[in-house]
Amino acid sequence: MTNAEAEDTMKDPEATVAKLIEVALRRYSMIEENDRILIAVSGGKDSTTLAYDLSMKRRWWPARFEIKAVHIATDFCACCKKTTLVSLLESWNVPYESVFVPVIGRLKPGKSMNCYWCSTQRRTELLRYAQREGFNKIALGHHLDDIVETFLMNMMLKGELSGMLPVLAYDKYPISLIRPLALCEEKQIIAFAEHKGFRSAACTCPYGASSKRRSVRLDIAGLTGGSSAAKRNIFESMSNIKAGYLPGPLRHT
DSSP states (O other), X not given: OOHHHHHOOSSOHHHHHHHHHHXXXXXXXXXXXXXXXXXXXXXXXXXXXXXXXXXXXTTXXXXXXXXXXXXXXXXXXXXSOHXXXXXXHXXXXXXXXXXXXXXXXXXXXXXOOOHHHHHHHHHHHHHHHHHHHTOOEEEOOOOHHHHHHHHHHIIIIISSOOOOXXXXXXXXXXXXXXXXXXXXXXXXXXXXXXXXXXXXXXOOOTTGGGSHHHHHHHHHHHHHTTOHHXXXXXXXXXXXXXXXXXXXXXXXX
């Protein structure tokens, strides 16, 4: 799909998102025969969009696969309208379960709540659940903006070139992470969620408004001038590496 095609999001939001997810699934070989895929649903627009699309593709995708949605409930966020989420999943014939994790309760004395801690705790529980219930893949709702933001955050804050992989196979677990929304921009998901009528039911993390990610998002908007093509070029650059024009690893003497 070209940049021009990807930017044309308003004519048919559902077709746009469906096509971008299909391209990602095929490009990165995300789904294989008899996969059992656990979808991590927060109640937000991204993971809800993901659950809907996989429920549709399950009907015709050439490889047979099974899906189930799991919501990791925490002790700090009660904003997710779970009744709406459950109703949507039921209407799409997606099995659902909620698992409670005391994210704040697990903090050690003197430590404060932060996005990294929360993400680590929720990811750990997802892996435990997937392994216990026999799922070999976990589908996460990270989109292209998330991936570009992580790439630039790691450069600016860690001094390293790294990011979110569309497919990540764990060494310690017989499980892989997949990110089917990797080629979807957030604005395309927003348009889709509004089109389907569930954006108003999405929840927002109370810690997200002041996170470093929000600051980097504003930096990217300024850097790209709001251009989808420029943002996609940043994404594609991660797979178009000219090693001969990079310094390479530092040598410590």
